[in-house]
Amino acid sequence: KFGEKNYDHLIIFAPSVEEFGGSITVEEITRFVDEGGNLLVAGGSNLGNAIRELALQHGFEFDESDTMVIDHHNYDGILDDGHHTTIVANKLQLLKAQLVVGETAKMNDVLFKGVAMIAHKNNRLRLDVLRATSTAYSYNPTAAMEEYPGALGQQILLIGAMQARNNARVVFTGSLDMFSDVYMSANVRKMGEGGEAVQSGNFQLLTALSKWVFKESGVLRVKKVEHHLAGTKEVPREYTIMDEVEYAIEIEELRDGKWRPFDQKDVQLEFVRIDPFVRTTLSAKNGRFSTRFKLPDVYGVYKFLVDYRRVGYTHLYDVQQVQLHKPGFSPGEAQQPGVDQTGL
Incomplete structure (x- = not known):
């Protein structure tokens, strides 16, 4: 109002929304970032056009609706429903930047369930916060594989970020579940590994990431x-x-x-x-x-x-x-x- 932002930060946890409604549009949100506002967005496998277009405006692209990240070698043996879509990501897949992701030396495995994301090659401002492993791919987990996956291996981003030239910060992830109480408090045991299950690193990672995107750190x-x-x-x-x-x-x-x-x-x-x-x-x-x-x-x-x-x-x-x-x-x-x- 009167050339001043009413808010400094915007969180969008509505993956399936087709349009935001009222005066809120993709263009308005992009303008908000251009004026220095910070943005945190979570997607999901049932992804609406509004979130998809917003990601494109910031140099990221989500895979098609109903697809999910699948990894037959790195999935959770407790929460997974048999489709191998409850991904277990370890700290080696994280960006090496403590300000953004927190202290990884003490971080347990992170749980992710959602849609794959890739970054545009010309997006030089991006930060690859959390990548998939080389064994991951993106596809509809309930459909027979009849065509090449939309994204493969370490090309897949689970979390991507950007700091604009005006220092505005943006974070996109394909998983709203990551932020849930269930995933933050869950005990994780990667399938095929022995030992006791340990609490997920979701809370630690997402606390650090939220502080960064909302300019409480760095x-x-x-x-x-x-x-x-x-x-x-x-x-x-x-x-x-x-x-x-x-x-x-x-x-x-x-x-x-x-x-x-x-x-x-x-x-x-x-x-x-x-x-x-x-x-x-x-x-x-x-x-x-x-x-x-x-x-x-x-x-x-x-x-x-x-x-x-x-x-x-x-x-x-x-x-x-x-x-x-x-x-x-x-x-x-x-x-x-x-x-x-x-x-x-």
């Missing part, structure tokens, strides 16, 4: 940026070529509802005109990332640029523009005809 922000001549706190109007400068950026991460110092050691700075003249990894201490370097001997307009992109984190981008001049430059020279201050 969110970064810039608290403060500063640059100045080395050894001083002076920020000159313009820098001179070959000056020694110090640069620092303070970054915070949202954890447990509070902004805390970002704790990583791979943040880099580029000092760029057209191409980077300097690229260096910043020294990290309690969320403050800093460096000291000598400016290049070519004058012109430059940028201190931090462009931090890591799986699971929001895209952090900060630019500070400065001018470099030759020694003895005076501002009046910029007004003289024929004097080129670009360095090009």
Whole structure:
């Protein structure tokens, strides 16, 4: 309303819906994401056109209605009804990103029952959160196999996600059952394996995934940026070529509802005109990332640029523009005809 979102997040757990009704359409939901809203969608074997079209808008495609993921080697010996569609997925099939999927070292097998999904090859923003095994395929479990399956093996996504360029987050899965109390509390025993049944990892996985998609984890922000001549706190109007400068950026991460110092050691700075003249990894201490370097001997307009992109984190981008001049430059020279201050 009045250019502002009424809600930050949207959950759609209505797999069979053919249309959303009222003013809610696939186009409106897509616009919601384009404006920074976050989206969580669960499908199922009885999939309606609305969910199918919505997935296509975000680079994912569900298989035909009445089909399900089938795996004769990886199904649950307790809940499965004989069609081998209650899939048991292990932690090795998960995306290697703790922010998105949680701590997999302590995670038990996950239960999935639903429709297969594939990602478009040109969907470069996608995250393959949970893949099927090489023995899985997609077909109608009650029909005789008369044609090639719609999807095979690790081509099949059980859960897919995307972080858009505006940092909006989207998650699609083909299984609404994954979120049910039955699956979250179920004891799992993969058919053919001995030992005691153990509680499924659904609760742990979906808790972490929900926190991620609703931006309760993996969110970064810039608290403060500063640059100045080395050894001083002076920020000159313009820098001179070959000056020694110090640069620092303070970054915070949202954890447990509070902004805390970002704790990583791979943040880099580029000092760029057209191409980077300097690229260096910043020294990290309690969320403050800093460096000291000598400016290049070519004058012109430059940028201190931090462009931090890591799986699971929001895209952090900060630019500070400065001018470099030759020694003895005076501002009046910029007004003289024929004097080129670009360095090009």
